[in-house]
Amino acid sequence: MQENIEIPLSKKKLVLLLAGSLVFVAAGIWFLINPPKINNALFGNPTFILIISIAAILFFGTIAVLIARKLPENKPGLIIDSVGLTDNSGGISAGQILWSDLQNISVIEINRQKIILLEVKNPQDYINRQTSGLKRKLMQLNYNSYGTPLSISSNSLQIEFNELVTLLNNRLMAIKG
Template identity: 40%
Template sequence: MNRVEISISKRKMIISLMGCLAFVLAGFLFVLQPSTFAGKTVVRSGSMIMIVGVLSILFFGLCGYFIAKKLFTKTPGLIIDDRGIADQSSGIQSGFIPWHDIKEISTFKIFKQQFVTVLLKDPQKYIDAESNPAKKKVMQANLRSAGTPYCISTNTLNIKFKALHALLTERLQRSR
């Protein structure tokens, strides 16, 4: 099999980073002037507006950090070769998955967001092997909602969703 490297889409990353910055800015406005927004939104309480602002700053600030970090990396987002898949496309990277551990390539959709899912023969083995507690929690949540700890989004990749799904499905079949 030929090695396929799918790069990170700089354009998609910049758009995502701008979105994060907008939410961080809105969070600062909520924290600095909660009375301006209280009563004019669904939330009536100034203190609740402040809490939403702090959460927005923390969550979107963290997302922005990971996006900025990915934006300046030279490594491909996804590598597909005769050994398996190496996903490095997100802040919480899936790492390397050998073909012999993959049961099926499927899809999953949540809130209009589509993911290519890598269904594993023994998903718990991968969760147990993860040492990072935050990443382990995300993997467990993915397993509960999507049936696998590994979900690949094309939001940051230079490939369309259907093309990625077809490519991974075809490569899995070839590996067998």
């Protein structure tokens, strides 16, 4: 039997992510209040600037709130044990994911951001157990886009991405035999 592994949240990474989100919120507010005068049909269009400004404020504002809620937490970001893994690393964390449900671990890259996809036998069960309607919708969107509602990023964890992928794959292979 392998030991339990607890990977803490990285407060430093969370603070940097929060600062980055707040910069985009501030830029959205600035463009909303004082839209730039650009001589371009698309980027100079006041309606386009308004839509982009509101989208930036809403999207990055939501991310900032989720990160701010994670900062004071002392729970580990990820727990890996003999039963499965418990994800508490992000805003739409899935909670406990059983090894018996896990079929495959893969990696995708979206805009130079690497993400671990956890493919499970029963994806709808993981979506349905979410109590938050927003989390449920985001997990459904992930499922529709990537074939699984479950993903993990090392952005908020005290571990390098490749080390985390290797750790998860090794543990899955050991459990599955």
